[in-house]
Amino acid sequence: xxxxxxxxxxxxxxxxxxxRDHKSRxxxxxxxxxQEAVSRFLQDGAYLAYDFSSLTRGPQALVRxxxxxxxxxxxxxxxxxxxxxxxLVGAGCCTRIDVGFLGYGSYIGQAVCEGKxxxxxxxxxxLAARILAGARGVPFLPLRNFLGxxxxxxxxxxxxxxxxxxxxxxxxxxxxxxxxxxxVHQADIYxxxxxxGTNLFALEAAxxxxxxxxxxxxxxxxxxxxxxxxxxxxxxxxxDAVVHLPFGAYPGAMPGRYELDLEHIDRLNAIQTEAQMQExxxxxxxxxxxxxEFLEKHVGWPKLxxxxxxxxxxxxxx
Amino acid sequence: xxxxxxxxTEFMICAAARLLEDRKTVFVGWGMPQVAAMLxxxxxxxxxxxLFEFGAVGPQSLxxxxxxxxxxxxxxxxxxxxxxxxxAFSYAATGYIDYGMLxxxxxxxxxxxxxxLLGGTYARPERRFPGSGGGNEAASFCWKTIVVxxxxxxxxxxxxxxxxxxxxxxxxxxxxxxGLPKDTGPWRVVTSKALFDFDAETKKMRLLxxxxxxxxxxxxxxxxxxxxxxxxxxxxxxxxxxxLRLLREQIDPSGIIIRGEKMRAAR
Numbered sequence: 001x002x003x004x005x006x007x008x009x010x011x012x013x014x015x016x017x018x019x020r021d022h023k024s025r026x027x028x029x030x031x032x033x034x035q036e037a038v039s040r041f042l043q044d045g046a047y048l049a050y051d052f053s054s055l056t057r058g059p060q061a062l063v064r065x066x067x068x069x070x071x072x073x074x075x076x077x078x079x080x081x082x083x084x085x086x087x088l089v090g091a092g093c094c095t096r097i098d099v100g101f102l103g104y105g106s107y108i109g110q111a112v113c114e115g116k117x118x119x120x121x122x123x124x125x126x127l128a129a130r131i132l133a134g135a136r137g138v139p140f141l142p143l144r145n146f147l148g149x150x151x152x153x154x155x156x157x158x159x160x161x162x163x164x165x166x167x168x169x170x171x172x173x174x175x176x177x178x179x180x181x182x183x184v185h186q187a188d189i190y191x192x193x194x195x196x197g198t199n200l201f202a203l204e205a206a207x208x209x210x211x212x213x214x215x216x217x218x219x220x221x222x223x224x225x226x227x228x229x230x231x232x233x234x235x236x237x238x239x240d241a242v243v244h245l246p247f248g249a250y251p252g253a254m255p256g257r258y259e260l261d262l263e264h265i266d267r268l269n270a271i272q273t274e275a276q277m278q279e280x281x282x283x284x285x286x287x288x289x290x291x292x293e294f295l296e297k298h299v300g301w302p303k304l305x306x307x308x309x310x311x312x313x314x315x316x317x318x
Numbered sequence: 319x320x321x322x323x324x325x326x327t328e329f330m331i332c333a334a335a336r337l338l339e340d341r342k343t344v345f346v347g348w349g350m351p352q353v354a355a356m357l358x359x360x361x362x363x364x365x366x367x368x369l370f371e372f373g374a375v376g377p378q379s380l381x382x383x384x385x386x387x388x389x390x391x392x393x394x395x396x397x398x399x400x401x402x403x404x405x406a407f408s409y410a411a412t413g414y415i416d417y418g419m420l421x422x423x424x425x426x427x428x429x430x431x432x433x434x435l436l437g438g439t440y441a442r443p444e445r446r447f448p449g450s451g452g453g454n455e456a457a458s459f460c461w462k463t464i465v466v467x468x469x470x471x472x473x474x475x476x477x478x479x480x481x482x483x484x485x486x487x488x489x490x491x492x493x494x495x496x497g498l499p500k501d502t503g504p505w506r507v508v509t510s511k512a513l514f515d516f517d518a519e520t521k522k523m524r525l526l527x528x529x530x531x532x533x534x535x536x537x538x539x540x541x542x543x544x545x546x547x548x549x550x551x552x553x554x555x556x557x558x559x560x561x562l563r564l565l566r567e568q569i570d571p572s573g574i575i576i577r578g579e580k581m582r583a584a585r
Contacts, residue, residue: 052372056389079403080372080389099449109446118441121434121482123450124371128403144411145458148484148496151450154440159497168497198373198389198400255391313380313391316400 005120007156007173008047008075008098012137015176018210023237027190030242031219034065034291037241041211042071046178049077049131049209051200054084054104054252054268055260059183061248061291062215067091068285077177078102079127079200083268089117090277091285096120098155098175100127107271121151126172131201133174134208140171180209183248184233185257185317187216191239192225194232196317197255206238215245217257245291247304256317259310261303320585324557325578326468326510328565329529331357332557334466334508338417343367345410345456347420348388350466353565353575354419356383360564367398369415371452373406375399381568383575407452410459413499418460420453422467424478427523427543428492429485429504429516431457431465432478440480450482457483458498462505468578469509471540486521510581511537513554517546527552531583556583 032040042048048066050059063084066074075096078085085103088094089111096118102108111117122130126146133141146157147170155172162169182202184195193214195202206212214234219242225232247254251264267284271277288294295304331350335358338344346355346368355368356379367376372389376398384392394400409415422431433453437444457463467473485504486492494500503521507514513527524546528537530553538545557565570576 052389101451102446102448104448112435112446113438113443115442119446119449121449121480123454124403124452125407125455128407132404144497144499145455147458147498148481148487148493149454150434150481151454162497168495170497197391198370198394199402200372201402201404204402204404253390260390311391313395315396317391 005154005156008175009156009173010176012139012174015134016137022210025237027236029189030191030239031189032241032243034062034215034243034245035069037213037243038062038065038069041213041240042066042179044071045073047075047077048179048181049079049177049205050084050181051202051205053080054082055265056253057183057195057197057249057255058084058252059181059215059248060250060252061245062181062183062213062243063087064285064291064294066093067281077127077175079124086111086271086277087281090271091281098122098127100124105269105271107277120156121154123151126151126155126157127175128201130172130175131208132204133172134176135204138174140173143170143172146170146172175208177205177209179211179213180205181213181215182206182234183215183245183254185216185254186218186220186224187214187242188220188222188225188236189242190222190236191234191242192222192232192236193234193239194225199233202233206234212239213241213243214239215243215248217246217248217254219244247295248291250295250299253311255311256314257311258304258307261299261307321582322556322585323580323582324562325576326581327578328557328562328576329581330466330468330508330510331565331576332561333513333554334419334464335362335561337464337506337508338363338366341365342416343369343414344417344419345369345371345415345460347453347456348451350421350575351419352388353383353569354466356381356569357561357564361560369406369409370394371403371406371455373401373403375401375406375409382572383570407455407459410455413461415460416462418456418463420456420463420465420483422453422465422483423447424473424475425465425467425507426475426478426485427545428487428489428521429465429507429523430478430481430487431483431485432480434480434482436479454483457485457504459502461502463503465504465507467507467509469511469537471542475542486516490519490521510579513552514545520546522546524548525551527554529554529583530556556585
């Protein structure tokens with residue numbers, strides 16, 4: 001039944017109150033390690049969103065840190081999720097997924113069939129609109145798609161007659177994630193952040209979420225944002241933590257900085273069984289202390305340099 | 319008569335690329351549609367503006383096609399605009415996008431699409447696929463939707479196991495009654511053997527053409543519904559030399575997308 005499904009939803013006033021009481025407007029140094037950012041701001045049971053994909057500018061180092069900390073009962077927004085969902089489910093971190101796009105490969109499909117994870121079928125556009133509603137401080141947004149589909153019964157969307165046209169219209173509930181994670185090209189110590197290329201819902205999700213963790217390839221001077229403000233993606237007062245993570249999108253690509261590592265991605269694509277999943281997690285995630293040790297032990301400087309060289313397209317990323 | 323050898327995927331890509339019109343806009347889905355749009359841009363429709371759900375407007379994608387390149391630098395190269403998902407879908411919602419091109423696991427006689435699951439229950443299906451992605455938005459908003467799928471009778475079903483993206487729902491007028499934008503809907507279904515359209519009156523799928531040399535009876539055998547049949551069936555050319563050369567040498571030399579079942583046909 002539409003409207004009968006569990007939805008992550010909070011009253012817009014509750015979110016406003018949270019912003020008033022918990023989001024500092026002070027310019028303070030928010031740089032911390034990935035361990036600290038994830039342990040301080042992501043609690044078990046939280047609703048998590050992120051931007052972009054595991055192949056392009058995804059917060060992959062932060063995803064690995066979540067797994068390393070063995071977080072539990074996360075509900076994720078799988079908007080453009082490829083390898084993140086199988087890893088988070090395989091590691092026992094994630095029990096609910098708002099789909100979007102469920103993820104890559106047979107492991108995650110099988111996990112749904114076996115009931116290891118509960119899914120809620122939205123669409124990419126519906127999830128983006130729900131986050132936009134969360135960012136606009138309204139309880140829902142009306143859409144003219146999603147109508148006529150089976151997803152209506154599995155998403156919390158409702159259909160009413162629009163008072164202006166008297167036609168049916170689909171209402172999708174606002175989504176205010178507990179935590180939003182994003183990997184960007186540049187940030188300053190206060191959390192001002194900019195990315196180059198396209199994005200899913202970088203600004204909307206940062207506005208709509210209770211906590212925002214930014215990881216960045218590069219930490220730059222705050223003045224740089226004021227010199228070119230048209231390119232600021234997220235202003236500092238939305239951000240709770242800044243983590244300096246060069247190669248933080250690895251094995252995905254960081255546009256203009258490094259290309260994706262197909263060899264490691266093939267390893268992810270090859271995971272089909274539970275044993276293969278646990279072996280992968282053990283070797284590449286639990287078996288290392290942090291992102292730096294992961295890069296040193298499993299990637300190495302020659303490979304990183306080669307991936308950097310391969311990123312020969314610079315237009316739009318400087 | 320000289321014969322040409324190609325894969326079922328190559329035929330689908332070429333047949334889909336030939337359907338696009340120059341100086342129009344197209345909403346491009348992941349994988350095969352990406353490659354079809356690249357082929358069309360290079361051979362038939364140089365001024366076609368491609369739109370990607372993740373916010374690339376009018377890119378001139380570089381070759382070769384890279385696996386998983388959705389949103390990567392070669393995929394969004396020399397775009398007119400880089401934005402985000404809410405705005406990308408807004409272009410389609412306001413009527414600026416002429417064509418949508420997407421795949422599916424199942425399709426029914428009204429062109430309703432399933433890309434979510436097969437069998438079992440919703441909570442415990444027998445098979446689970448990635449789901450809508452942006453497919454629902456493409457199928458809901460674009461003026462003409464092109465569906466591309468492998469010609470396997472089991473994919474053509476009386477009722478889809480899950481209605482992910484709307485076709486004509488249960489018949490004429492149903493999209494409008496549901497609140498979907500007027501005058502939109504599935505326009506063509508391209509398979510590895512045939513081309514279908516939809517009857518203007520009944521909104522039921524209609525066999526419009528078949529790959530040269532195939533027997534129409536054989537092509538529709540085993541489908542879960544009996545498609546209507548156009549008065550004259552078009553004979554669809556197998557992939558042309560130019561198309562195959564571009565696909566194999568320039569666009570997808572490693573064969574990530576274009577590989578498939580081998581087929582033959584007379585030129």
